[in-house]
Amino acid sequence: MRVTVTKRAFLPLAAAAMATVLAGCGSQIADPASAGSTASSGTSCVNTSGSSIKVGFINSLSGTMAISESTVFDSLSLAAEEINASGGVLGKQLEVISEDGASEPTKFAERAGKLIQQDCTAAVFGGWTSSSRKAMLPVFEANDALLFYPVQYEGLESSKNIFYTGATTNQQIIPALDYLAEQGTKSLFLVGSDYVFPRTANKIIQAYAAAKGIEILGEEYAPLGSTEFSTIVNKVRDSKADAVFNTLNGDSNVAFFRQYKSVGLTADSMPVVSVSIAEEEVPGVGLDNVQGQLTAWDYYQTLDTPANKKFVAAFKAKFGADRVTSDPMEAAYTSLYLWKAMVEKAASFDVDKVQAAADGVTFEAPEGLVTVNGDNNHITKTPRIGKINADGLIDTVWSSPAAVEPDPFLATYDWAKDLAK
Amino acid sequence: MELLIGQMFAGLSLGSVLLLAALGLSLTFGQMGVINMAHGEFMMAGAYTAFVVQQAISDAGASLLVSIPAGFLVGGVLGLVLEAVLLRRMYHRPLDTLLVTFGVALILQQAARDIFGAPSVDVRAPAWLQGNIELLGAPIPLTRLFILGLSLLCLAGLVLLLKATPLGRRIRAVVLNRDLAETSGVSTRRSDQLTFFIGSGLAGIAGVAVTLIGSTSPYLGTNYIVDAFLVVVAGGIGQIKGAVIAAFALGVLQSVFEYSTTASIGKVLILIVIVVFLQLRPQGIFSLITRSLA
Numbered sequence: 001m002r003v004t005v006t007k008r009a010f011l012p013l014a015a016a017a018m019a020t021v022l023a024g025c026g027s028q029i030a031d032p033a034s035a036g037s038t039a040s041s042g043t044s045c046v047n048t049s050g051s052s053i054k055v056g057f058i059n060s061l062s063g064t065m066a067i068s069e070s071t072v073f074d075s076l077s078l079a080a081e082e083i084n085a086s087g088g089v090l091g092k093q094l095e096v097i098s099e100d101g102a103s104e105p106t107k108f109a110e111r112a113g114k115l116i117q118q119d120c121t122a123a124v125f126g127g128w129t130s131s132s133r134k135a136m137l138p139v140f141e142a143n144d145a146l147l148f149y150p151v152q153y154e155g156l157e158s159s160k161n162i163f164y165t166g167a168t169t170n171q172q173i174i175p176a177l178d179y180l181a182e183q184g185t186k187s188l189f190l191v192g193s194d195y196v197f198p199r200t201a202n203k204i205i206q207a208y209a210a211a212k213g214i215e216i217l218g219e220e221y222a223p224l225g226s227t228e229f230s231t232i233v234n235k236v237r238d239s240k241a242d243a244v245f246n247t248l249n250g251d252s253n254v255a256f257f258r259q260y261k262s263v264g265l266t267a268d269s270m271p272v273v274s275v276s277i278a279e280e281e282v283p284g285v286g287l288d289n290v291q292g293q294l295t296a297w298d299y300y301q302t303l304d305t306p307a308n309k310k311f312v313a314a315f316k317a318k319f320g321a322d323r324v325t326s327d328p329m330e331a332a333y334t335s336l337y338l339w340k341a342m343v344e345k346a347a348s349f350d351v352d353k354v355q356a357a358a359d360g361v362t363f364e365a366p367e368g369l370v371t372v373n374g375d376n377n378h379i380t381k382t383p384r385i386g387k388i389n390a391d392g393l394i395d396t397v398w399s400s401p402a403a404v405e406p407d408p409f410l411a412t413y414d415w416a417k418d419l420a421k
Numbered sequence: 422m423e424l425l426i427g428q429m430f431a432g433l434s435l436g437s438v439l440l441l442a443a444l445g446l447s448l449t450f451g452q453m454g455v456i457n458m459a460h461g462e463f464m465m466a467g468a469y470t471a472f473v474v475q476q477a478i479s480d481a482g483a484s485l486l487v488s489i490p491a492g493f494l495v496g497g498v499l500g501l502v503l504e505a506v507l508l509r510r511m512y513h514r515p516l517d518t519l520l521v522t523f524g525v526a527l528i529l530q531q532a533a534r535d536i537f538g539a540p541s542v543d544v545r546a547p548a549w550l551q552g553n554i555e556l557l558g559a560p561i562p563l564t565r566l567f568i569l570g571l572s573l574l575c576l577a578g579l580v581l582l583l584k585a586t587p588l589g590r591r592i593r594a595v596v597l598n599r600d601l602a603e604t605s606g607v608s609t610r611r612s613d614q615l616t617f618f619i620g621s622g623l624a625g626i627a628g629v630a631v632t633l634i635g636s637t638s639p640y641l642g643t644n645y646i647v648d649a650f651l652v653v654v655a656g657g658i659g660q661i662k663g664a665v666i667a668a669f670a671l672g673v674l675q676s677v678f679e680y681s682t683t684a685s686i687g688k689v690l691i692l693i694v695i696v697v698f699l700q701l702r703p704q705g706i707f708s709l710i711t712r713s714l715a
Binding site for chain 2 (some may be wrong): 066067195221225230232235237251255259262350
């Protein structure tokens, strides 16, 4: 069924891409006047004279990341549709121009450049992997344009041209560790895929553990995509740790959880906390294999807030009752509304004015009220620990009492002093 | 002790997965000289066969038992088609077969994405394969035991076929000296087709087996193809007994390396061992003594 969605998304997309190349060329030649009308920002060519305003979506709609990123495209499309139905932004309808990053960081950088310079979009939304974000960052900084990035990441970054609406480490990993400590966890085993995010995350976990007296009994990495976990699960089992912290990525989770279970380890005997399995991934891993295991995110489909009920109902109405919502999808949905709120506060689409207005902007998101922190361009989020239930959805078992301020460089944590260097 | 047994078994079971993946390749690459990069995708086809069968037969145990012959057929037929449409035009041109079959691999991956979707699908293991038995305190996962048994069974079947049947004799005759076999009245055409059918069918069975340990996704084959080639090359091209020894030796070595270092370093060490070994013995563990002029 996913196939039809991607295909359905792809056809108009291809058409839109072609149309915008033509339209883009036209507008650059045809309306220097309107470019001038966008006030101070010298390089911007955003056309604010018409009844509509262009925004860009950039996601991998093909390649290995399409499986995850097409869901973000879906929830962004839903937000755009809702905003247009309720009158648009500053009275202008959103005209979405979508680009395919094709799971390649260089492609993301190139397409982002096109969205900014050729399509003259007022803001761009999307991206998933840290490598795609790192590739786009200089493009947005050089053009003084805006990117809204919706996925939890390893932190240690802040750009005035990027708004980070997913969790940073102190809104996901550290609360998960606090939860484990609260549950009496004295020892941990770390398992992750061998690349940037797990290694950075585990550095933070090591520092936390050293400060809080939690013993780390092992730290194992499997090559990306690896399906052979016999030795790792043997080491985990032998360590007799209280819990496992899992930063594996993608399909490795399937192999890991199957083999974990097959040596007799369960959610009761040794719980696993995962930071990259959401509602979308559960069917592929197999409910049998992960039921009862823990996850750390800021949003679950089962959250009982009015905004979330509305979001889930609208999403299922648009994309089908068998689809589920997840944390990155919610963060992407929220990002479009946050931009709308910033623009309305600034009463302008101008990037400088939007940046100046950003601090303190709020939105009643499905995950709860979020507030933009203008110092680091991240947002407040409410960390939640979830347990995978028999339906394959995730129930909240612990939630932070209040939204947590973003701290991408972990400056407020004494034990993390050496990490940010 | 407990850990030693656990690790020994991990090595053996990794070896059995490698053997299953390499057995068919040893036939098509080793005996026919075709570098079939789509071998991994034939495994993937077998894995998706298990998924489709499970949609039809909801009992996981029965569906697994049906999937094994079904996977063999699906893999075999794909191999037969590949041989008939493309490969028979390029025997004796191994580099061309590499490129062509790599293209076929990409096509099959995309086909799987279009048919089944990009996310991995869940093939459930039967209840009687869940859990483990204890051997002196070490947990021996039943799924891995099953795969070990299955690979030994496939091995026995293949050896029997090659050594004790007229078909096997014909295949061996063609491998040893194609022209002489042809002159002696052996249909090399038919022998090629059957060899390819069996080799690809074995990949299908391997695919069904690995659904028990990992994910069933369009990328499944890419996880195994390199290791399978390593086994065939290290074992000696065209040598089934070499492939068996190489598979289990690599499995056990890998688990030892991985245990004493990490998964990534273990992989590197294995590659170093193979490179050094092939320097000393370029022909692999065993080499084929043929009377052909080539």
